[in-house]
Amino acid sequence: MVQKPIIALDFPDRGTAEQFLQNFQDEQLFVKVGMELFYKEGSAFINWLKSQGHNIFLDLKLHDIPNTVYSAMKVLAGLGVDMVNVHAAGGYKMMELALKGLEEGTPKGMERPILIAVTQLTSTSEEQMQSEQLIDRGLKDSVLHYAKLAFAAGLDGVVCSALEAREISKITSQEFLKVTPGIRMEGDSSHDQSRIVTPRDARKLEASHIVVGRSITQAGDPLQAYEQVKLEWEMK
Numbered sequence: 205m206v207q208k209p210i211i212a213l214d215f216p217d218r219g220t221a222e223q224f225l226q227n228f229q230d231e232q233l234f235v236k237v238g239m240e241l242f243y244k245e246g247s248a249f250i251n252w253l254k255s256q257g258h259n260i261f262l263d264l265k266l267h268d269i270p271n272t273v274y275s276a277m278k279v280l281a282g283l284g285v286d287m288v289n290v291h292a293a294g295g296y297k298m299m300e301l302a303l304k305g306l307e308e309g310t311p312k313g314m315e316r317p318i319l320i321a322v323t324q325l326t327s328t329s330e331e332q333m334q335s336e337q338l339i340d341r342g343l344k345d346s347v348l349h350y351a352k353l354a355f356a357a358g359l360d361g362v363v364c365s366a367l368e369a370r371e372i373s374k375i376t377s378q379e380f381l382k383v384t385p386g387i388r389m390e391g392d393s394s395h396d397q398s399r400i401v402t403p404r405d406a407r408k409l410e411a412s413h414i415v416v417g418r419s420i421t422q423a424g425d426p427l428q429a430y431e432q433v434k435l436e437w438e439m440k
């Protein structure tokens with residue numbers, strides 16, 4: 205089944221986010237709540253989104269020592285969101301304990317949130333990775349390495365660019381999720397993203413999910429922009 209495009213609700217507060225969501229009336233969406241909105245509004249906003257029937261990716265990109273991430277995940281598991289993430293750079297042990305925390309923290313009768321790991325951010329270019337992270341390899345090698353590590357730690361998938369999705373499937377499994385931000389419609393500004401792909405190409409490249417922010421949230425007509433993204437994404 206093709207997954208709905210995930211809309212990144214990168215808004216400063218609940219009022220602005222709710223105003224944006226009014227464009228979609230009763231449509232059930234898959235939305236992403238990131239640091240800005242969560243730090244401002246906390247779990248009350250998550251509960252409201254759930255009450256509206258939306259699926260939620262809580263994007264807090266945890267990256268800390270294994271025990272801290274374990275304890276934080278135990279708490280996040282109680283929020284009832286569908287997906288959460290960590291940075292793969294936190295390491296194998298951290299990812300393993302993140303999963304354990306989620307498993308232990310998920311209330312009885314609820315499903316454990318999907319856990320994915322960010323490989324290399326889609327804003328990172330190969331040149332930047334090599335000079336700033338001192339990784340003396342190609343960017344794809346680093347992404348594939350992190351994907352293998354996340355797979356071995358038992359995670360459900362990774363965040364990567366669609367450009368890397370097919371190769372990740374080959375070295376992990378077809379079912380291992382490839383959640384891909386850095387999505388732009390033809391001709392859109394790339395803003396701060398480096399590795400960008402259109403919805404149509406993301407599908408061809410075997411991404412399992414696309415995450416779309418500004419191409420929808422900053423469009424003159426967000427509903428029309430969403431429908432356009434969805435159409436391209438669902439077309440094979």
Ligand SMILES: O=C(O)c1cc(=O)[nH]c(=O)n1[C@@H]1O[C@H](COP(=O)(O)O)[C@@H](O)[C@H]1O
Pocket residue numbers: 212214236238263265289322324325326327363364385386387395397415416417418419
């Ligand atoms: O984990 C993420 O969601 C994420 C990882 C990544 O590598 N790149 C990336 O852009 N994101 C998020 O995806 C969204 C992309 O937004 P736009 O660039 O506006 O489409 C933002 O909310 C980012 O925080």
